[in-house]
């Protein structure tokens with residue numbers, strides 16, 4: 708029996724799919740269509756999905772929150788790909804922050 712997927716496995720597969728679908732025919736690929744519209748449109752979609760995620764959270768609708776969060780993460784992955792930023796860089800940044808309290812980090816920034 709193979710090991711279950713980790714969240715990172717799912718995101719790594721999605722990143723590879725997005726990179727591959729970017730070259731596809733925009734008539735049959737949403738990723739290709741979005742890239743053809745340009746970076747402004749992709750960034751705008753991330754903003755829209757972020758707003759929809761907030762609305763779902765405030766509406767106390769768990770199923771909607773799951774769906775909107777998936778839309779947000781997907782569009783963020785499309786944006787990172789379009790900007791040439793590997794998702795591994797984002798994970799490395801999160802690893803770098805691990806164990807550093809957000810409160811302590813903000814206080815250190817205020818002293819700069």
Ligand SMILES: N=c1c2ncn([C@@H]3O[C@H](COP(=O)(O)OP(=O)(O)OP(=O)(O)O)[C@@H](O)[C@H]3O)c2ncn1[C@@H]1O[C@H](COP(=O)(O)O)[C@@H](O)[C@H]1O
Nearest residue numbers: 721724725728729731735736737738739752777778781782
């Ligand atoms: N995870 C997703 C995913 N999540 C959401 N979406 C699409 O994102 C779109 C968002 O819908 P909206 O109504 O917000 O946007 P819209 O109406 O298309 O756009 P505008 O109104 O802003 O013009 C929908 O068409 C969803 O189907 C996704 N499309 C693709 N994927 C993944 O990407 C892969 C490649 O997709 P294609 O490029 O379409 O082959 C798929 O196999 C999936 O793994």
